[in-house]
Amino acid sequence: MAKFPEIQGGGSLIVAWQVKNKRVLVVGGGEVAAGRIVHVLNADAQVTVVCPTTGLNEEVAYRVAEKQVAHIDRNFEPCDLDSADMVLCAIDDPEASTQVWKLCKERRIPANIADVPPECDFYFGSIHRDGPLQVMVSTNGNGPKLASLVRKKIAETLPSNMGAAIENVGKLRKKLREVAPNADEGPKRMKWMSGVCESWSLDDLVQMTGHDMDGLLTHYQSGNIPSLQQVRH
């Protein structure tokens, strides 16, 4: 048996791309564009949609009216790329799509051209969201509908309080960094934090108040991990 993980090429690099405050250009304003817009707005990007007003579907028109996205009321022009950090193209014109892709590659702007897998720097996946938790399923272009079915199956198996528990753990970790800010304490901090996550139930993590966190953190120095009940006594 090999000592190290076996390489299985042919996958994607799945990462959590931080597009907060980055400028995302969406080309097109139909149904697919509407879905892309939700994904990038959920990631706090600055979104501009280029598409004639007459081509906007109800959802995209709503995003424009609510000023959730900026809007350029015409077909795509190369100058639209001047300030773009990422491009999502979802139009029903294959020639125009390919032009968008070529221009993005000249300018080294990461792009997704819906419906044209070879013209994509990244694919979208099927996403389950619960507060800070995101689960993305990719079939790497083989079966988008199956990606959606797998995502639903996974979501069904997750406890309903998973997102809330994660949110609270985020707060606890922040407080821990305040109590133990030193860089050289990293290993101790991480071991203790992992121990809390392993030994506490999700319900305990959800019910943990700010006061409980402060109580729990008084045990950090000793390395002990009391239960929620012990913290409260």
Ligand SMILES: C[C@@]1(CC(=O)O)c2cc3[nH]c(cc4nc(cc5[nH]c(cc(n2)[C@H]1CCC(=O)O)[C@@](C)(CC(=O)O)[C@@H]5CCC(=O)O)C(CC(=O)O)=C4CCC(=O)O)c(CCC(=O)O)c3CC(=O)O
């Ligand atoms: C490569 C990729 C590039 C990209 O778009 O990023 C791509 C490509 C293509 N999709 C096509 C069709 C459909 N796409 C969907 C749905 C979704 N497609 C998504 C992603 C991706 N689609 C990327 C790969 C993801 C992966 O493999 O895992 C999802 C997951 C995410 C999202 O789009 O946000 C979202 C589900 C979200 C959810 O429900 O949770 C449905 C079903 C439906 O609409 O309900 C159908 C019809 C049924 C079918 O074909 O399966 C066709 C046309 C084929 C043709 O003409 O026949 C192509 C082009 C081609 O395959 O050549």
Ligand SMILES: NC(=O)C1=CN([C@@H]2O[C@H](COP(=O)(O)OP(=O)(O)OC[C@H]3O[C@@H](n4cnc5c(N)ncnc54)[C@H](O)[C@@H]3O)[C@@H](O)[C@H]2O)C=CC1
């Ligand atoms: N997840 C996926 O990857 C899927 C991809 N598709 C593909 O995505 C593309 C878009 O699909 P839909 O949103 O359903 O189409 P749609 O017909 O609803 O929308 C197309 C939009 O593009 C706009 N448009 C056309 N030419 C333009 C240009 N030069 N500049 C700016 N805007 C322009 C139109 O005004 C319209 O708003 C199609 O190629 C479709 O086959 C479809 C289903 C799933």
